[in-house]
Amino acid sequence: GxxxxxxxxxxxxxxxxxxxxxxxxxxxxxxxxxxxxxxxxxxxxxxxxxxxxxxxxxxxxxxxxxxxxxxxxxxxxxxxxxxLPAPSAGQLRAVDAAVMETARQQGISERDFEVRTSVVARMEEVIKTRLSGRSPGCDIIS
Incomplete structure (x- = not known):
């Protein structure tokens, strides 16, 4: 009940x-x-x-x-x-190819890179020698 x-x-x-x-x-x-x-x-x-x-x-x-x-x-x-599954070998190859093609179109050559590096080094030297012995804030262009 x-x-x-x-x-x-x-x-x-x-x-x-x-x-x-x-x-x-x-x-x-x-x-x-x-x-x-x-x-x-x-x-x-x-x-x-x-x-x-x-x-x-x-x-x-x-x-x-x-x-x-x-x-x-x-x-x-x-x-x-x-x-998500890991990328397939084909997908990786496609990404590699796209990166390499972009680098070819947009990038600079090894030679250009070396030239730019040496320009930066020379500029640093010029700035250091010009600034040594001067008080901060004064005009460095003479």
Whole structure:
């Protein structure tokens, strides 16, 4: 009679809670195994935001917050990026070819590089000799 009805009600509530918690798991909100000393009455923890949550109602409220949505998006992106396969040999060759072609079109030759390096070295020498013995702030062009 009454005992069976109460047991059935209890089982239904447990099933309902389990379904709710499965939904919360998708948002990385988990029931705490044992309450933390700082939050003794808080039943849940959002592992994405590192936030303690008091109850199911609070958890649903938390899921709708802008911060949680932003953190979930970032976690999703990170998960997707980690799941990307490594580039194939063909893809690597294509990137290498593109870099080499850009260097050929835009870069300077080894000889030009050496010329520029020696110009910089000469300029440094000129500046050092011109500046030695002068007080800071005076005009160095004479």
């Amino acid at each position: 009454e005992e069976a009805r109460l047991a059935a009600e209890e089982a239904e509530q447990q099933l309902g809670l389990r379904q709710v918690e499965e939904r919360l798991h998708r948002d990385h909100i988990h029931r705490v195994a044992k309450p933390s000393p700082e939050y003794p009455n808080y039943q849940y923890l959002c592992k994405v935001c590192s936030v303690h949550i008091e109850n199911v109602h609070g958890a649903y409220k938390h899921i709708k917050e802008k911060r949680h949505k932003k953190n979930m998006t970032e976690k999703q992106e990170e998960t997707e990026l980690r799941a």
